[in-house]
Amino acid sequence: METLHDSPIKCSDIFKALPDQQKHIRVVMMIGVAGVGKTFSVQKFCLDWAEGLENQDVDLVIPLSFRELNLIKDEQYSLLELLRVFHPTLQEVTAEQLAGSKVLFIFDGLDESRLSLDFNKSKVVSDVTQKSSVNVLLTNLIQGKLLPSALVWITSRPAAANQIPPACVDRVTEVRGFTDDQKEEYFRKRVSDEELSSRIISHIKTSRSLHIMCLIPVFCWITATVLDHMLTTDKRGELPKTLTDMYSHFLLVQTKRKKLKYAEGHETSPQELTEADREVLLKLGRLAFEQLEKGNIMLYQEDLERCGLDVTEASLYSGVCSEIFKKESVIFQKTVYCFVHLSVQEFLAAVYLFHCYTNRNTQVLKDFLGKDFNPKSFLKKISMYFGKKDNYPSLDVFLKTAMEKSLRSKNGHLDLFVRFLHGLSLESNQRLLGGLLGQTDNSPEITQRAINNLKKMKKTKISPDRSINIFHCLTEINDHSVHQEIQEFLKSKNRSEKRLSEIHCSALAYMLQMSEEVLDELDLSQYNTSDEGKLRLIPAVRNCRKARLWSCGLSEISCSSLASALKSNPSHLRELDLGGNENLKDSGVKQLCAGLESPNCRLETLRSVHLFYSCTV
Structure with a gap:
């Protein structure tokens, strides 16, 4: 697979091939967590095109949201009829004009879809006047059987993106949200009072979970709403430090906002919920x-x-x-x-x-x-x-x-x-x-x-990535003992003498992932822990250059976590040693192959004495 470098890309350029690329980019999948700005990116693209600023080689941009397509999922339309229903201004467009134009279809919010997209058994539709169900029209458009020259842009949350087979997608882009500098910029623009915005920024930095969540613009809005309210009302209790605390305050602020009384320009304490x-x-x-x-x-x-x-x-x-x-x-x-x-x-x-x-x-x-x-x-x-x-x-x-x-x-x-x-x-x-x-x-x-x-809590049949949520739950219940113990462990010079429990390993994996410094080597044999504990450390592979996972009992589930690390963007891993994992079955190998075939994978060396499979790297 051709290696793509981890570099920023403008929305206006997502259908443009990189200088060293020959492949035509026809289908783009844009992923991002809820509220990170996918729909905003789509709207910006459409606006720039409509104002003649970008992508003027495209004749027609047709945005369609899944939340609207859900409403007609049981009805029959031809593609031409579908466009006229959603965009009445296209009433005069003929089948010949549609086939002869450069068209971009934007399907926004795949995660909101209630359609059944079947890419294996879907009937073939190649004529824009042929009636069919909405899900069949979409699968044929994405596969290139219907209007093969049309560009297709799909947005989705990561968990729902797998509804589209990787073979149908030419490029995957990710909206990552705010950088640390952009977080601060947001709060300074959102809160006009400079002293107040500085206090908000300072408080966010004291809570790792809040600071991480602020990469999502919507969460920045929630945080600004709560802290602005709390710091400017007469009732100034302790500021929220956990997600639950923040959302509890947000619920109260929003439900009581219209009931607040004002006195001398300041808000008084809100009333109780009725x-x-x-x-x-x-x-x-x-x-x-x-x-x-x-x-x-x-x-x-x-x-x-x-x-x-x-x-x-x-x-x-x-x-x-x-x-x-x-x-x-x-x-x-x-x-x-x-x-x-x-x-x-x-x-x-x-x-x-x-x-x-x-x-x-x-x-x-x-x-x-x-x-x-x-x-x-x-x-x-x-x-x-x-x-x-x-x-x-x-x-x-x-x-x-x-x-x-x-x-x-x-x-x-x-x-x-x-x-x-x-x-x-x-x-x-x-x-x-x-x-x-x-x-x-x-x-x-x-x-x-x-x-x-x-x-x-010990669960051997769950992904190591999912085990980290146990550590997050400890934070929400205000127990910081594990976090403090791991910090002491990282400062220790004799780490091999310290026995790590499974929850310690989940916490360590999370902290290594979140570290701004890329780890040179992760060697599971250097950690004094159980077999399950070693597997829980696998998510840390995302933030290291060399990983030695010798004889750690890799299973299909843990291979899924490892494959996710190989697919991550950016991917720092250059060397991977899987020796001694004799029980790695076909299902696990297939997971690894999916990671190795990812355009984001930048692995240079793969070692395993038991891996007799041909993998494209």
Whole structure:
């Protein structure tokens, strides 16, 4: 595979080949986490083209969002009819003109799609006047069977990008969000008071988790909203240091904003949540929870009504949730709904489930915590817990079961959700949300048991990358002991004498990944830990030049993590030693090959005495 260097690229140039490239760029996949600026990039591209500033060789730019395409997923259209439905100004365009023009199709928000894109069994459509389902039209466009000269640009969150086969994509670009300098620039522009913006920037730097999250523009907006409010009101409590604390304050600021009274130009302390506020927020929480389980972030009227939300209810849009929950009119004047950011949906979902726990909503808890577990004895145990009030599980048992549930998720869609659950278990956040969660028995003993459960959690069949979320949950529950112990370990001169637990290894892998310095060599044999502990260190491969993973028991799941490191952008790894991993099976080798074939992979040396496969590097 041709090696592509990790260098910035302008949106206006994403279809232009690099100087040393001969390949024509027809299909581009742009990935990025929720709220990082993918749709903004699309809009900027369209605006520059429309104003005659960029890409004037393109005759027609046709933006189509998946949230709109979802509304007609069961109907039949030809491509020409589809364009006329979404863009009435194209009514006069003929099939001949469309085929003879240089056209760019932009499909924004693949992660919001409810279409079934089947690239293996989809029927062939090669005529723009031939009717078919929307998903068949899209697969043929992307594969180049329909309008083969057309350019295609798809945006997606990383977890959903695999719906498009790699063979169909000529270039992958990533929107990474703000650099550290851009974070500071954002806060200085967002908060006009120079002293106030400096205090906000200073506070963000004191919390590693907050500082990292601020690479996402939407999170910068949430942070600025909360800290600006807290630093300018008369009520100046301790500033939030964890994600849960920040989102709890954000929820209160947004729901109370229109109820604030002003005195001499300063905001007074906000009132408590009213019963009406709590009712609407819990309904929104149920909506967030049910759709998060299904993996949906775009919602429709029937979804709201199923949770008891009246779309005509004034309180829903009168400021109570105006900055939390959004509605917009799309094609045919139909309305779609979404939370202002995926993390807000995850937070409200956690609030709802925690409320169900404190209020003993046994059906919701059994459905969520028990339905995917085996063997049957565990289901029986869960039923026993939730079936008798006098044997109701303590808070630490509830959190442990939720953590195990999240670790079983294949794509990690419950990871942030379960972090919020742990943060909501703290009395400070329960007190802050004023009765929204209910009362729990969160004595120091129970909190310590929850911390111990996280530190002892061992799951051999989960990705090492996913194990890092256990460490994040410790941060949310205000336990920093593991972080401090790893810092002491890194300062130690006799590291081999220090026995590392599995949670220590997850924390170390995370800290090495986040380090601004690239590690010269990662040698797992140098760490005094268990076999699982060594596997948990694999994510650190992302930030090292040489990795020696000798006899560490690589499996398909850990190979997936290693392949992810090879695909990472930028990829620093130049030398990889996999010797002694005799149990590496075909499935694991295929994972590795996928990483080696990535355009981002810059590996120069691969050693393994047991790897008798032909891999293109």
